[in-house]
Amino acid sequence: MGLGHPVDALHRALTSAGVHGMEVIVPSYGSVEVVDAVRQVGGVPVFADIDADTFCLDPAAVEAVVTPRTAAVVPVHQFGHRADMGRISRLAQRWGLAVVEHVEQESSSTETAMRQANAAYLTQRLTDVVTPRIRPGAGHTFLQYVVRVPGNGRPDRDAFARTLRARGVRCRVPVQTPVHRMPLFRRDVWLPETERAANECLALPVDAGMTRRELHRVAAGCNALGGLLQPA
Template sequence: MTTAGRRHRIASDTTAAALRDALVGLGIGRGDEVIVPSFGPGGPADAVRLAGAVPVFADIDPRTFCLDPEAVEAGVTSRTAAVVPAHVFGHPAPMAQLTELADRRALALVEEGEVADDAGAVARRRAHARFLDSALRGVIVPYTAPGAHHLYHRYTVRVPGNGRPDRDAFAAALAARGVRATVSVPVPVHRMPAHRSGDVLPETERAAADTLSLPVHSGVTQRELTHIADTCNALGGLI
């Protein structure tokens, strides 16, 4: 393992095969562990397995949905070689804290690069998000950490109540009223057959059960946004 204290940035659209190559290039392989998120796409975990290493899943910060540095540190063992964080829904991972942790524990930190978004599209999404932040009641709106620049690739709310049953009923009620919401992470990666593990990730499980993404893409009109807010508020956040 030749990774100590090194930070590496890869393209935001990197495939699992390309990430595998980056890990192999760092000397990471059989006998190593790499800490990855479970809340999000399976690409990082796939890449770790392709490199011959073992993915270890760490829990998330329930506000940002990104890796929780404390959970990452709790998962470090003598076999840990690297951490692969992800920026989730457009909220950046806590790179300052993870960099400090990686330096202190002599780990590689493999970071995805910034998404090359059109500035105008980002500005519109942020404006849409601000409107929904102020208009929505009964659901928990997205959180932005101090100093972070949220890109709002998805506007993901949390539906209070009994987890998945209430979230799914809420999504169905929205759809019946013409609002198309999506479940961004139907199944956490550590629950998928290819990566099933005994990792205990309570915040990841809760987020997968109660989150729902509302439309904020740059093509959404103000009338549509108002309809989204009014429809959510009429449902009261809980079926």
């Protein structure tokens, strides 16, 4: 299916794809509304792991969970980074699956351009976090600017976030709990990249209206913590 679907159109797209009683492959990383939509139309969510760089569904992980009962796959363009639609579409064609894209949020081209400029500023200046990686040709609108905090996972990431907030830098954990570990949707699956992202990632502000002074404060606050949370 061509363009991405916002949340309020997912039900129609999934119904049209004929997923009732069938399996639908979805990401577990930050996609509660997608999983909920699949269940509401009678589909069975099947979780696949994400790509470590883009946080979008890993096409190889998708193919690994395809069964004769699989009807569709829902690639989510995570944080504004486009999923690998070329590989997923070829995979879907090979297995006879419907593809229902999901876009987290729409924004104007002006807002997108400003966020992209702010993201580029941070990427050039941040030194002690792993900055966003963009798959060649994919494009990224930076609905969220998500970095990885090096160290020992969640304890170090959370300590890093607390210190940043104390210094006046707005930041948030983009995904606290993957969907497959939530009580309502729990599945006994092992998704290593999903778990690692949930433990290491932090979203820094790149809002369209931010000034260079504010962006400098973000970069300086992060860089001042460099080395403090590194593993021994």
